[in-house]
Amino acid sequence: xxxxxxxxxxxxxxxxxxxxxxxxxxxxxxxxxxxxxxxxxxxxxxxxxxxxxxxxxxxxxxxxxxxxxxxxxxxxxxxxxxxxxxxxxxxxxxxxxxxxxxxxxxxxxxxxxxxxxxxxxxxxxxxxxxxxxxxxxxxxxxxxxxxxxxxxxxxxxxxxxxxxxxxxxxxxxxxxxxxxxxxxxxxxxxxxxxxxxxxxxxxxxxxxxxxxxxxxxxxxxxxxxxxxxxxxxxxxxxxxxxxxxxx
Amino acid sequence: xxxxxxxxxxxxxxxxxxxxxxxxxxxxxxxxxxxxxxxxxxxxxxxxxxxxxxxxxxxxxxxxxxxxxxxxxxxxxxxxxxxxxxxxxxxxxxxxxxxxxxxxxxxxxxxxxxxxxxxxxxxxxxxxxxxxxxxxxxxxxxxxxxxxxxxxxxxxxxxxxxxxxxxxxxxxxxxxxxxxxxxxxxxxxxxxxxxxxxxxxxxxxxxxxxxxxxxxxxxxxxxxxxxxxxxxxxxxxxxxxxxxxxxxxxxxxxxxxxxxxxxxxxxxxxxxxxxxxxxxxxxxxxxxxxxxxxxxxxxxxxxxxxxxxxxxxxxxxxxxxxxxxxxxxxxxxxxxxxxxxxxxxxxxxxxxxxxxxxxxxxxxxxxxxxxxxxxxxxxxxxxxxxxxxxxxxxxx
Numbered sequence: 001x002x003x004x005x006x007x008x009x010x011x012x013x014x015x016x017x018x019x020x021x022x023x024x025x026x027x028x029x030x031x032x033x034x035x036x037x038x039x040x041x042x043x044x045x046x047x048x049x050x051x052x053x054x055x056x057x058x059x060x061x062x063x064x065x066x067x068x069x070x071x072x073x074x075x076x077x078x079x080x081x082x083x084x085x086x087x088x089x090x091x092x093x094x095x096x097x098x099x100x101x102x103x104x105x106x107x108x109x110x111x112x113x114x115x116x117x118x119x120x121x122x123x124x125x126x127x128x129x130x131x132x133x134x135x136x137x138x139x140x141x142x143x144x145x146x147x148x149x150x151x152x153x154x155x156x157x158x159x160x161x162x163x164x165x166x167x168x169x170x171x172x173x174x175x176x177x178x179x180x181x182x183x184x185x186x187x188x189x190x191x192x193x194x195x196x197x198x199x200x201x202x203x204x205x206x207x208x209x210x211x212x213x214x215x216x217x218x219x220x221x222x223x224x225x226x227x228x229x230x231x232x233x234x235x236x237x238x239x240x241x242x243x244x245x246x247x
Numbered sequence: 248x249x250x251x252x253x254x255x256x257x258x259x260x261x262x263x264x265x266x267x268x269x270x271x272x273x274x275x276x277x278x279x280x281x282x283x284x285x286x287x288x289x290x291x292x293x294x295x296x297x298x299x300x301x302x303x304x305x306x307x308x309x310x311x312x313x314x315x316x317x318x319x320x321x322x323x324x325x326x327x328x329x330x331x332x333x334x335x336x337x338x339x340x341x342x343x344x345x346x347x348x349x350x351x352x353x354x355x356x357x358x359x360x361x362x363x364x365x366x367x368x369x370x371x372x373x374x375x376x377x378x379x380x381x382x383x384x385x386x387x388x389x390x391x392x393x394x395x396x397x398x399x400x401x402x403x404x405x406x407x408x409x410x411x412x413x414x415x416x417x418x419x420x421x422x423x424x425x426x427x428x429x430x431x432x433x434x435x436x437x438x439x440x441x442x443x444x445x446x447x448x449x450x451x452x453x454x455x456x457x458x459x460x461x462x463x464x465x466x467x468x469x470x471x472x473x474x475x476x477x478x479x480x481x482x483x484x485x486x487x488x489x490x491x492x493x494x495x496x497x498x499x500x501x502x503x504x505x506x507x508x509x510x511x512x513x514x515x516x517x518x519x520x521x522x523x524x525x526x527x528x529x530x531x532x533x534x535x536x537x538x539x540x541x542x543x544x545x546x547x548x549x550x551x552x553x554x555x556x557x558x559x560x561x562x563x564x565x566x567x568x569x570x571x572x573x574x575x576x577x578x579x580x581x582x583x584x585x586x587x588x589x590x591x592x593x594x595x596x597x598x599x600x601x602x603x604x605x606x607x608x609x610x611x612x613x614x615x616x617x618x619x620x621x622x623x624x625x626x627x628x629x630x631x632x633x634x635x636x637x638x639x640x641x642x643x
Contacts (some may be wrong), residue, residue: 038455048491052493071497072492072493073492073493073495073496073497073498076493076495077495081493081494082493084490084493088487088489088490088493089487089490090482090483090486090487090490090491091487092482092486093444093479093482093483093486097479097482097483098483099496100476100479101476101479101480101483102494107495107496107497109477109497109504110498112475112476112477112480113471113472113475113477114471114475115475115476116474116475117476118474123282157494161494161495167449214465
């Protein structure tokens with residue numbers, strides 16, 4: 001059984017159909033890349049999966065559970081973490097605190113009332129800071145970081161939450177080519193132990209790390225398969241290189 | 248372990264503990280002890296007739312009120328322009344109880360043993376629903392529980408619907424106005440415009456020490472709350488509640504929790520205020536007082552615990568000293584002070600001092616050496632360029 005299964009997902013907003021009877025699934029431990037021109041519905045799909053909006057129709061199943069209509073915090077606790085397109089973190093908190101607050105826990109109000117951080121948790125935080133190369137800036141407030149560092153901090157926060165499925169929405173936006181390379185390597189490392197669904201626009205990057213690729217167009221799956229197959233697909237070429245060329 | 252790695256792990260440990268620090272650092276303990284000694288010792292030295300004694304007690308209540316606002320605003324990002332609602336309800340419960348008890352021992356001109364303002368408004372006897380207030384302990388319990396329960400209801404209605412920010416501020420402002428109007432309207436039961444006055448209050452050194460003890464207790468509670476992980480969670484909700492929600496935190500529940508704690512503190516401050524000062528009116532429940540509390544917190548320093556304390560004492564102290572000279576302009580000055588703080592010193596006095604200290608500390612040599620070590624370690628991290636195949640798999 002697939003880890004994530006989306007069946008017949010439809011979203012209509014103000015008369016526009018953003019997702020149109022979409023069927024989509026991700027297997028456990030996959031690194032799947034989601035492609036598509038702007039407006040195809042990639043971010044909307046991620047928003048639906050993470051509970052930001054309720055679909056008009058359709059079902060979303062995760063690890064055997066029906067999570068359609070669940071609140072975002074409940075979906076997080078089920079094991080799905082999301083990285084936003086724009087780096088979203090706690091600006092005045094230090095890098096260390098950003099990761100600390102994201103550590104895996106049951107998030108109940110009274111649980112951590114009088115507690116600090118245990119030694120084991122401290123170790124884990126430093127491990128993650130090492131992984132995202134921010135150990136030198138651990139006590140700096142998050143808003144003093146450079147853009148690339150902010151993207152990586154957010155990814156560090158997601159790893160800290162120990163999810164089963166990571167949804168990465170264009171994590172290399174605004175990065176230098178060198179930054180994109182390093183981010184690609186980081187994502188590959190992350191994908192060793194997690195299931196990753198990656199939304200990307202940069203085709204160089206996609207060529208380097210993609211195995212299976214899904215192309216969305218106008219709210220439906222246009223093509224799915226290995227990158228080479230999909231790229232040579234006629235309809236895909238039309239959408240990307242013909243009328244709908246974006247890059 | 249190499250020397251560099253040793254230095255690294257040592258500096259990391261110190262960094263990690265620096266993040267948390269001790270629950271009550273030494274400087275805080277010393278400063279607190281000094282302040283307590285001054286406030287507690289002053290009336291002993293200067294005598295109980297001093298007007299300053301009355302002010303000290305009032306300022307302590309104001310400081311607790313400002314602290315409660317700081318908890319929800321400075322730490323959690325909820326701007327409430329109506330915290331005086333909880334202060335006022337707490338105050339009115341205690342004032343009514345003390346007034347009822349006073350009337351029992353001091354009958355009115357017409358021989359009635361219930362509060363004079365009720366007599367003036369045509370009531371023939373103490374209303375039945377107010378009879379339990381004869382018991383002052385019961386009244387104190389109501390003074391603490393009723394506002395907290397109201398805060399809980401408000402929190403559930405507002406935060407569960409994800410109403411926050413400006414809209415929440417406006418709703419709390421409206422609440423405050425409504426309570427003020429309610430008190431004026433039902434003057435037979437509340438004393439209306441005149442408020443409740445002429446009852447025996449507890450002005451004296453023992454009660455001052457009691458209020459001081461309560462202030463210390465609330466300060467410690469606030470410290471424990473903000474110092475532990477839940478404090479960091481509240482700050483994360485303040486900074487980015489979207490991220491917090493998508494990181495698994497039920498933001499509404501956390502907001503309701505801290506809002507109830509804050510209401511409890513305000514209510515306690517109000518209850519003590521009524522007992523201390525001997526007069527309470529609709530002004531103590533209204534938007535003006537609520538906004539004053541916000542100003543004291545802003546001036547002193549949001550998201551600090553000493554800030555609200557300092558802000559209340561400083562602004563109110565200045566008012567005492569200068570309002571004789573600048574009576575007509577005082578309110579204007581307070582408004583200007585608020586604008587100045589928001590534009591120039593958004594972190595308030597204590598916040599700006601803390602900033603300056605942190606920047607000063609960063610410049611020391613040991614700190615610089617630690618930075619170099621950590622950066623060198625990060626650079627040593629070996630990078631595999633993208634496209635290197637995973638073990639056992641073909642490259643893309």
